[in-house]
Amino acid sequence: MKPCKTMKIGCHLSASGGYLAMGQTAVSIGANVFQFFTRNPRGGAAKPLDKGDIAAFLDFAAANGIGPILAHAPYTLNAAGAETRVREFAEEVMADDLDRLEHTPGAMYNFHPGSHVGQGAEEGINLISGMLVRILLRWLDAHGGKLPSTTILLETMSGKGSEVGRDFAEIRAIIDATESKLPVRGNTLGVCLDTCHIWDGGYDIVNDLDGVLAEFDRIVGINRLKAIHLNDSMNVLGAHKDRHEKIGKGKIGLDALIRVVNHPKLKDLPFYLETPCDLQGYRDEIALIKKLRSGS
Ligand code: FE
Ligand code: FE
Ligand code: ZN
Secondary structure, X not given: OOOOOOOOEEEEOOOOOOHHHHHHHHHHOOOOEEXXXXXXXXXXXXXXXXXXXXXXXXXXXXXXXXOOOEEEOOXXXXXXXXXXXXXXXXXXXXXXXXXHHOOOOOOEEEEOOEEOOOOOHHHHHHHHHHHXXXXXXXXXXXOOOOOOOOEEEEEOOOOOOOEEOOOHHHHHHHHHHHHOOOOOOOOOEEEEEEHHHHHHOXXXXXXXXXXXXHHHHHHOOHHHEEEEEEOEEOOOOOOOOOOEEOOOOOOOOHHHHHXXXXXXXXXXXXXXXXXXXXXXXXXXXXXXXXXXOOOO
């Protein structure tokens, strides 16, 4: 038997108790990764960083094999907004989040590309890539030409309302429009694939996971894929709704989600649950997934 790597699995956790508390909570529910909001998901200001808490967390994470951690931008961050103040807020928040994340090196930062609110997807892509370019150029300037240690992930969206990133082509377009204007190459931009979102977006991961992944590889490049949001969906294929369901209780179903965690192209990625669960619910889902993980 080949030795198999422990799977990376965890869930979204409350950041209210700080980093060490999140690490301890993760371990208590059988997780070795976790996601958290960088600030109130519907608000603005972030809490001041507690350096002591971060140092304690980094020790704890190293001792317990925790990571990579996934920071999620607030929902109010919309780089594709029609109003200047909405776009400026997005840019300020992301720049500040990236600064803060340097205290936990090697983290990932996930954001919803944005909603074009009637301006059209093409304009949305221009606005989103424009923000990323400005943030990264300023970053390079301030850091002697070095990119952030954080990987920035574009989340695949369900296409609810005027969401940008509703298909793989829009994700690729944002990446291309950004990287073509940067003077350096790196692995700064990646993708977080949300199983609920792409299912709601019309990608049939129940009947044709291989085909969906081949399409992702052809359009975006599978090497860009850095994280999976593992969720079931309340809605049918192509519903463009974005309502997460507990694992095995929705329209995607347990068998299809287990094929996702066991797929050779995905199995070494970190999986983050964002199902409507309390901690005990997450503990149960993590245990179930580990049990059905092949070769672990
Ligand atoms: Fe998200
Ligand atoms: Fe998600
Ligand atoms: Zn969602």
